[in-house]
Structures are given as structure tokens and as C-alpha cells.
Amino acid sequence: MDEFIAALDEKDLKEGSMKKVSVEGIPVLFIKQFGQIFAIDNRCPHMGCGFSGGTLDGAGIICPCHDWRFNLRTGEFEDDPTIKLVKFEYKIESGKIYLKLPDDK
Numbered sequence: 001m002d003e004f005i006a007a008l009d010e011k012d013l014k015e016g017s018m019k020k021v022s023v024e025g026i027p028v029l030f031i032k033q034f035g036q037i038f039a040i041d042n043r044c045p046h047m048g049c050g051f052s053g054g055t056l057d058g059a060g061i062i063c064p065c066h067d068w069r070f071n072l073r074t075g076e077f078e079d080d081p082t083i084k085l086v087k088f089e090y091k092i093e094s095g096k097i098y099l100k101l102p103d104d105k
């Protein structure tokens with residue numbers, strides 16, 4: 001799927017916060033941290049818990065279920081970098097954030 005889908009107004013994502021949305025049935029979590037926006041799959045790669053119930057910790061996010069900490073920039077689980085959360089590509093146009101879902105969503 002090559003198209004970008006309107007997902008969120010940029011103004012609704014405040015610094016240091018998270019916003020959960022559903023895009024074509026996929027649970028997506030937008031995060032704004034240090035002025036940078038991240039768009040990730042809200043399901044933890046460990047056992048699927050929602051990151052939206054977790055904690056932002058500097059450049060990381062901590063899953064609420066078993067406290068696994070992932071680096072938002074690389075997506076890597078800090079104790080085992082072979083395990084990564086899913087990050088989505090996005091673009092911002094006219095104040096809206098558009099998300100690109102992967103082909104194998």
C-alpha cells in the first residue's frame with residue numbers, strides 16, 4: 001500500500017505526550033518527544049500489550065506489562081536489539097499527519 005492516510009491533526013499531539021488512533025483497523029500510537037514525532041504500532045512485540053498505557057522515558061518507551069524498554073529512535077528493545085517495535089512512515093502536510101501502512105499490515 002503506497003498511499004498515505006490522514007491520521008491525526010498535528011496540533012493534537014503535544015510535546016511529551018502520546019495519542020492513540022486506529023488507522024484502517026491498525027492500532028497506531030503517535031508520540032512527540034524532544035520535538036520529534038514517532039508513529040509506532042501500539043502492540044508490543046513481546047505479548048501485544050498497548051504501549052499507550054506505558055511510560056515515556058527520555059528517548060524510550062516502557063511497556064506497561066513487563067517493563068520492556070524500547071528505544072524510539074531505533075525501535076530496538078534495549079536488552080535484545082534483534083527485537084524491535086514496528087515504526088510507521090508518516091508525513092505532515094497542512095497541519096495533518098498522514099500515515100503510510102506497510103504492505104503486510
Ligand code: FES
Nearest residue numbers: 044046047063066
Ligand atoms: S507485552 Fe510488552 S513487555 Fe511484555
